[in-house]
Amino acid sequence: MNEFELIDEIVATLGAAASGPLVRVGPGDDAAVTRVPPGMELISSIDALVGDVHFPAAAGPALIGYRAIMVSVSDLAAMGAEQGFVLVALNLPTDDPAWVRELTVGMREAAETLGVGLVGGNIARGPLAIAVSVHGFAPAGQALLRSGARPGDRIYVTGELGGAAAALARGGLADCRAADQLDPLARRYFRPRARLPEGIALRGRAHSAIDLSDGLLQDLGHILKASRVGARLDAAAIPVAEGATLEQALHGGDDYELCFTLAGALPPLGVPVYCIGEIVAESGLTINGKPVVTSGYQHFG
């Protein structure tokens, strides 16, 4: 099967997931053509996931594909963006149409779940890697940034933390094949849900937001740095996922929950939300009054 036959099959597998009301030209031309709703700004990010660095390459390809879309779109959620479309660049070491078909099935499920169109892509020979660029919309000036946290804001997170780190620490993820066979910890790793509705509900309310990809302390640290503020956390308030430790909840990555700050009443989000501390004027981060260094997953250094 040559490159173009493989692309034709991917597009056939995607079906309606390759289009949408805002898509005029989907996969198959030099580029996709989409419409941007009036009054909206465009929100755009790119992520790359490398085989056996960011995911176990031997795991079921549908699990890999689903997770690749979800973790990439999570950046849109952190901005309070409405979902638009994604582009996928796939580097493959071998010609394995069955593997690519299963990967596409997983991507399609995530795209359909989120309501994003998978409107274009690229296939190249190379060590296994998946780059996903994600594109959404927010009313002009309303995107949630990292830089708006203010002293007195309360700090919140959605959901429970540390589950994906606990799954990684336990091991065995490379043996996982299909979503319906995952135990709860493995689901935390393979089946995150990009918090798009929650991010949208926070527009005009939250002063700052970020998604938790590298660990709570490190990601909150980005908000503190961008906003030039500090934070006080209450260890007992950190929501630790069942099967995880407080350490994993503080430092573990891959949960893709939202962390945000706001003053005043919390809008209804429809998911568990926990207040874990507050923003203070003095720089630095303390937990139960003790200074901590923000750290988490770093690719280098």
Place this chain on the structure above:
Amino acid sequence: MNEFELIDEIVATLGAAASGPLVRVGPGDDAAVTRVPPGMELISSIDALVGDVHFPAAAGPALIGYRAIMVSVSDLAAMGAEQGFVLVALNLPTDDPAWVRELTVGMREAAETLGVGLVGGNIARGPLAIAVSVHGFAPAGQALLRSGARPGDRIYVTGELGGAAAALARGGLADCRAADQLDPLARRYFRPRARLPEGIALRGRAHSAIDLSDGLLQDLGHILKASRVGARLDAAAIPVAEGATLEQALHGGDDYELCFTLAGALPPLGVPVYCIGEIVAESGLTINGKPVVTSGYQHFG
């Protein structure tokens, strides 16, 4: 140097190339925020370049960075799009800040030359690969597609073909360090120029267009397939780059010139343009009356 220090340095090196009049939030948040001009559709594509597959990894990093941006933006040119912005996902095997700085200098030069903002990116540990998503604009309904070629259209290409293939066949590209030391053939490979102004000038005139990344015959074949037409080419009319052969001009990739079809008068493009044949109703491609199979660079199969 950790991941975040490296990103800070990349952003500092980019300087004004990370922003632009349509950019409200550039690198440093979860996503970039940009404005889309009124009445414009969004044109988006993604490319991936793998070290020692799509470029010699040992070549000068500024050459690699410049070329990565140019070849990716070439897809916008093929659509007749106006330049907008790009996102770059960089997978790096080692922590080499000097290499990344030079790569960024090359990317900055290409971005400034084209007038695109490099508004976001991602850095990950992994085998060397560069994914670039590119985004531009075209007035609603005016993007150039592959599917509009009609019998009677003349087929044109910009520039001369085969030079990049001749440079690859000659070898030695891995030893190239800097743009000012390249001989003409090596320039054909490392210093393509995305044909953005030419694509824009062809809007409303050309019936179809594609950029020549995989070879004239293969890329023209995509137009023929999408438009359900055939083509007759005149071998003597194919513009062969100095130092290249007709075979390289027909089958060699990496030239990033435009191939387009139109009826009637050719608009002034400001670069050499050659009429190489015409579109016919009968399917298939002939050169001097002899049927040929479209082929070129395929990543698989």
